[in-house]
Amino acid sequence: MSQELKQPEWADHASERLADAGYRRGGARSAVIDLLARQDCALSAFEIEEALRADGGRPVARASVYRVIDELEQLKLISRIEVGHGISRYEAVHPGGHHHHHHLVCDACEKVIPFEDDELERTIHRVADRVAFDVAEHEIVLHGSCGDCGPRASRRSA
Amino acid sequence: MSQELKQPEWADHASERLADAGYRRGGARSAVIDLLARQDCALSAFEIEEALRADGGRPVARASVYRVIDELEQLKLISRIEVGHGISRYEAVHPGGHHHHHHLVCDACEKVIPFEDDELERTIHRVADRVAFDVAEHEIVLHGSCGDCGPRASRRSA
């Protein structure tokens, strides 16, 4: 069940790297970083905006969410994942590859669930060495249906 | 390398399945199917429209491209891949899992290159069995830089 990691250290890490890169401390940026630091899996831009608006404290305009996301992605502090349905999702990248994971996507309820597998990582690295291509990152998405939607509910009415 | 497969059989296969599903033989549909049959890797909706307009014969409206894509995807005759950059790409699915492959994406020139790896497939299936999730499909994308863009050109100016 997506192990609720919560890594405030990442927020500090990200803030430092941003400062190193010459960015100032704006409120919208901090709010997005703090929110992302508290997640255990990827959020869409809309979900980020929504969560910040509900969170009590600091509503952040959609445009700012996208701008912060863009900065963080360029510094490789977050990674973008594309699981279909036309939207991008973003999640913290922890230094040293800790908590590196991939995603199960329920095509019925659109839920995104993280999973880790060391053997898969080893295999991917072996493949990366084998191809005539300089591999920097990899993304693995398993589509199907989650427990809630029933092990047989792959096909959907929507 | 992308081995220029060209499988006219797939066009027939797809046409049959569409007929079975009660579809007629419209010109736009045939044109899209024929084009996809001639590809060795995934095309975007825009590339499909463009290719058909240039191809000499049968321009197909964007809406029709999307409609045909949608029909083919629902019948699992093509698969949708998302490699970032905000667009979807589509490619023929060959019966029996033949020519099943994954993708290398050059983040410099945005080229998409197919690759196959049996060990990776075995590992993925092992993972699929292990998770509490009913896995129907999987998608693997390796990001980096292709030969043309230099084995060290992962970072990009654009």
Added chain:
DNA sequence: ATCAGTGCAAAACATTTGCAGCATG
């Protein structure tokens, strides 16, 4: 005080949908 950071509204895309006319079975 300066210049980066932010919000709002409009623009730019990819994709979807409504509807009128064309063509297949």
Added chain:
DNA sequence: CATGCTGCAAATGTTTTGCACTGAT
């Protein structure tokens, strides 16, 4: 000749951009 197929144009949804204002250094 009826119904499905197609094209056009408008709608939708996500992401980006322009510009004026706010706030950090």
